Amino acid sequence: MLLHIDSIQTYYGSIQALKGISFTVDQGEIVTLIGANGAGKTTTLHTLSGILHPRHGSIFFEGQPIHTMPPHAVVRLGIAHSPEGRRVFGRLTVAENLDMGAFVRRDKAAIKQDLDRVYTLFPRLKERQKQLAGTLSGGEQQMLAMGRALMASPRLLLLDEPSMGLAPILVDLIFETILEINKQGVTVLLVEQNALMALSIASRAYVLETGSIILSGTGKELLNNPDVMKAYLGME
Amino acid sequence: MYQKFKRRVTGTQVVMWIIGFIILGGVIYGAVHTLLAATYPPRVWLDLIVFGLAQGSVYALVALGYTMVYGILRMINFAHGEVFMAGAFIGYFIATAFDRSGFLNRYYVIAQLLIFVGAMATSATIAVLLERIAYRPLRRAPRLVPLITAIGASFFLQYTFRGFFGSGIKSYPEPTALKGSITILGITVLKTQALVIVAAVVMLLALYIFVQRTKTGRAMQAVSEDKDAAALMGIDVDRIIVITFVVGGALAGAAGVLFSTLFRQVFFLTGFIPGLKAFTAAVLGGIGNVTGAMLGGLFLGIAESLFPNLVLDGLGIPAPYQLKDALAFLMLVLVLIFRPTGILGERLATKKA
Ligand SMILES: Nc1ncnc2c1ncn2[C@@H]1O[C@H](COP(=O)(O)OP(=O)(O)OP(=O)(O)O)[C@@H](O)[C@H]1O
Ligand SMILES: [Mg+2]
Numbered sequence: 001m002l003l004h005i006d007s008i009q010t011y012y013g014s015i016q017a018l019k020g021i022s023f024t025v026d027q028g029e030i031v032t033l034i035g036a037n038g039a040g041k042t043t044t045l046h047t048l049s050g051i052l053h054p055r056h057g058s059i060f061f062e063g064q065p066i067h068t069m070p071p072h073a074v075v076r077l078g079i080a081h082s083p084e085g086r087r088v089f090g091r092l093t094v095a096e097n098l099d100m101g102a103f104v105r106r107d108k109a110a111i112k113q114d115l116d117r118v119y120t121l122f123p124r125l126k127e128r129q130k131q132l133a134g135t136l137s138g139g140e141q142q143m144l145a146m147g148r149a150l151m152a153s154p155r156l157l158l159l160d161e162p163s164m165g166l167a168p169i170l171v172d173l174i175f176e177t178i179l180e181i182n183k184q185g186v187t188v189l190l191v192e193q194n195a196l197m198a199l200s201i202a203s204r205a206y207v208l209e210t211g212s213i214i215l216s217g218t219g220k221e222l223l224n225n226p227d228v229m230k231a232y233l234g235m236e
Numbered sequence: 237m238y239q240k241f242k243r244r245v246t247g248t249q250v251v252m253w254i255i256g257f258i259i260l261g262g263v264i265y266g267a268v269h270t271l272l273a274a275t276y277p278p279r280v281w282l283d284l285i286v287f288g289l290a291q292g293s294v295y296a297l298v299a300l301g302y303t304m305v306y307g308i309l310r311m312i313n314f315a316h317g318e319v320f321m322a323g324a325f326i327g328y329f330i331a332t333a334f335d336r337s338g339f340l341n342r343y344y345v346i347a348q349l350l351i352f353v354g355a356m357a358t359s360a361t362i363a364v365l366l367e368r369i370a371y372r373p374l375r376r377a378p379r380l381v382p383l384i385t386a387i388g389a390s391f392f393l394q395y396t397f398r399g400f401f402g403s404g405i406k407s408y409p410e411p412t413a414l415k416g417s418i419t420i421l422g423i424t425v426l427k428t429q430a431l432v433i434v435a436a437v438v439m440l441l442a443l444y445i446f447v448q449r450t451k452t453g454r455a456m457q458a459v460s461e462d463k464d465a466a467a468l469m470g471i472d473v474d475r476i477i478v479i480t481f482v483v484g485g486a487l488a489g490a491a492g493v494l495f496s497t498l499f500r501q502v503f504f505l506t507g508f509i510p511g512l513k514a515f516t517a518a519v520l521g522g523i524g525n526v527t528g529a530m531l532g533g534l535f536l537g538i539a540e541s542l543f544p545n546l547v548l549d550g551l552g553i554p555a556p557y558q559l560k561d562a563l564a565f566l567m568l569v570l571v572l573i574f575r576p577t578g579i580l581g582e583r584l585a586t587k588k589a
Contacts, residue, residue: 051464075470087465089458100458103451104470152470 001060002027002156002187003048008057008067010040010047017043019211020057025156025189030182032190032198032219034232035208041191042084044208045158048189049081050074061156076104080154084161084191086145090134094125097133097144101151110153117184118147121177139170146177156187163194175201195232199223207232256574266550276545282423284541290429290498292537293436297491298514299521299529300443301363301484307460307524308480311379314386315366317511318393319485321504323359323492325397328408328502330354335409344413352435356489362393363485364478372474398504405503408496432494439490440530443483447526456480460524509561513540516568522578531579540564 003025010018017040025031033041046052048059050071059067061077075081080101089097098118102111119126122143128136133144142162149157159178163171175197182188192198199205202219207228215228222228270276298320305313330351334340340347370389374382414427425433447453458466459476467473495510496502517536521528544557553559571578 049468051467070472071464071467072470072472075468081468083465083468087462089461089465091461092454092457096454100454100466100469100471103455148469 001025002062003189004060005044005048006058006060008044008047008054008059010043010052010054012043017211018047018054021208021211021213022057023206023213023216025187027155027187028182028185029203030178030188030190030201032192032202032205033208034192034195034198034205034222036232037193038210039208040211041208042160043211045081045083045160045189045191048074048158049079072104075152075154078153078155079158080149080152080156081158082145082149082160082162084164086138086141088133088136088141088144088148091132093130093132094136094144095129097148098125098151101148102153104152111151114151114153118150121150121180122147139166139174142166142170142174143177146174146181150181150186154186156189157181158189158191160191161193162190163192163197171197195228196223199228252573256570259570262551263547266547268550270546270550273550275549280545281542284545285538286423286425286429286433288538288541289534290432290436290537291541292517292534293433293440294491294495294498294510294533295514295517295537296440296530296533297436297487297494298510299517299533300440300526301488302515302518303521303523303526303529304456304480304484306518307526308456308477309371309375309382311371311382312386312515313366313371313484314383314511314515315370315389315393316363316484316488317507317514318390318397319359319363319366319507320488320492320495320511320514321397321502321507322362322393323355323489324496324502324506325401325492326358326489327351327355327493327496328406331409331411331496332406335411340409340411341413344411347411348431351493352490355493356486359489359492360482360485363481363488367478367481372477394504394507401504403504405501408500408502410500414497428497432498435490435494439487443487444526444530446483452476452479513561513564516564516571519568520571520578522580525578525580528578528580535579536564536567539567 001024005021005023007020007022008018009016009020021040021044023031033044035041043052047054050066050069050073054067057067058065061079064077066074066077089100092100098115102114105111124140125143125147128140133141136144146159146162162174162178166174171194178188178190179201190198190202199219199222205217205219205222206213207215207222215222215225217225298316301316301319302313305311305316331340334347334351366389370385371382374385414431417424417426418430420430447456455466455471455476456479458469458471459473463473495506513536514533517532518529519532520536521530521532540560540563543563544560548559
């Protein structure tokens with residue numbers, strides 16, 4: 001088990017956003033977390049990466065407890081997070097953003113290798129190396145956010161709504177790339193509102209509703225679950 | 237509703253622009269009048285520009301502290317003027333001790349370097365303590381709270397120095413090496429002014445390279461844009477904040493030494509007016525913008541030096557020098573009204589955390 005989350009409860013002040021969530025991610029999987037607006041998906045990822053800390057419960061990464069660690073320590077363990085809304089550094093160039101992604105690393109040769117890998121995954125980024133990230137299109141910013149996370153050479157990649165606000169053709173490209181990244185050996189925890197796409201590439205999935213997990217199964221199982229279809233896929 | 241709002245803003249703007257044009261017209265009229273009347277020989281203008289450059293480089297060094305802290309914490313560290321004052325004080329103590337022992341004149345260069353090191357270290361320490369004690373516990377508080385704390389800390393430092401060292405004006409020793417003037421490229425400059433300009437330029441360049449080229453500098457830029465995203469890159473945000481205060485404090489300490497070298501006096505309120513002017517310079521250049529703070533400082537220094545003779549004289553205003561300080565703050569008000577983002581200020585395109 002790569003990641004083990006054990007009944008975490010996270011609060012914003014006195015508001016409880018996660019009401020005791022448990023799930024696991026195994027090495028090599030794509031696991032997806034789906035749910036409506038405000039279900040607690042982003043909160044879950046923030047709790048994983050140390051931006052938020054759970055009031056109760058624990059998180060183990062490769063057996064090591066990480067739920068009290070600050071985010072900059074979590075990255076060093078091999079968890080990279082591509083946050084909701086991309087959050088690229090708008091006043092830095094594309095290349096500088098990617099460089100920031102490798103902030104914790106010192107091995108120049110390996111960093112260069114990963115840079116080439118990112119540019120191969122997203123040729124568009126290579127063309128725009130010198131452009132300020134703030135002037136990129138939404139799709140390009142998403143590629144940059146994912147590329148930046150990959151530059152940490154993570155074993156676990158957290159992706160928060162990578163398809164948000166993108167044209168259908170770009171959504172396809174992003175999901176293909178996620179599959180490709182996973183094939184290269186990176187385990188992926190994917191948060192999505194685009195449940196159909198997410199479930200179709202996921203090995204396993206969890207459905208989150210107002211801070212609790214209400215359903216879990218393989219991607220295929222949930223795709224065929226009439227309740228999921230109705231609630232999250234908008235199909236009757 | 238929106239239409240109404242829009243129309244009202246346009247109306248106000250029209251009035252503002254009219255006021256702006258009147259001021260601009262006055263400035264141009266005064267300047268042209270003075271120049272045509274040839275009241276002063278070129279020599280005088282040159283001296284004023286060099287002096288303006290010297291005091292402007294001091295403003296620039298202090299302005300950087302305001303702008304870097306603002307860039308990272310979105311707060312105005314109003315106690316920064318006192319960090320500068322502390323540097324001036326420590327510089328004065330070291331310089332006086334060196335002067336008494338004769339070290340200051342015998343080994344001037346080493347003495348001057350030690351004065352810088354002592355002042356910069358003290359100011360950096362005070363800046364870090366301010367962050368730790370006064371600001372860090374309030375990081376999640378509403379923005380007004382740390383601002384009030386900063387003003388409180390500023391008074392605390394002023395009156396602590398007054399308590400320990402008295403309220404008298406102390407005169408800063410003048411090393412023989414800095415007496416008189418030198419001629420560079422045909423321009424005769426007072427040695428003190430030359431030292432101030434050269435030292436400031438070296439530090440401004442060093443800072444620019446630090447921010448633009450080093451990994452830590454890059455991390456500072458990232459933190460100033462988005463703290464959470466920066467933390468996700470593995471940047472220790474608290475550490476970067478401390479480094480920001482160290483760098484800003486050290487620059488203010490050096491500025492304190494330069495300021496006392498230039499004006500040769502130090503007292504517990506030394507940081508007040510220069511602090512406010514440096515803040516003005518930071519706003520002028522676009523607060524949060526490092527290059528802007530440098531340019532804003534130099535611009536304010538030169539404007540302050542030239543303006544009384546150039547414009548006010550031409551307008552026939554008596555005793556123009558008395559209006560020097562009023563001018564600096566008039567400029568602050570004008571910038572805030574007409575271009576709140578400053579000279580180099582950008583409208584932030586990317587969304588903030
Ligand atoms: N900073 C905050 N302060 C207070 N409450 C918050 C904060 N951030 C999120 N919440 C609340 O926590 C709950 C979970 O929010 P979260 O952002 O995790 O949802 P989400 O599943 O990611 O939703 P979306 O699909 O819209 O991104 C929501 O009720 C939200 O209002
Ligand atoms: Mg979310």
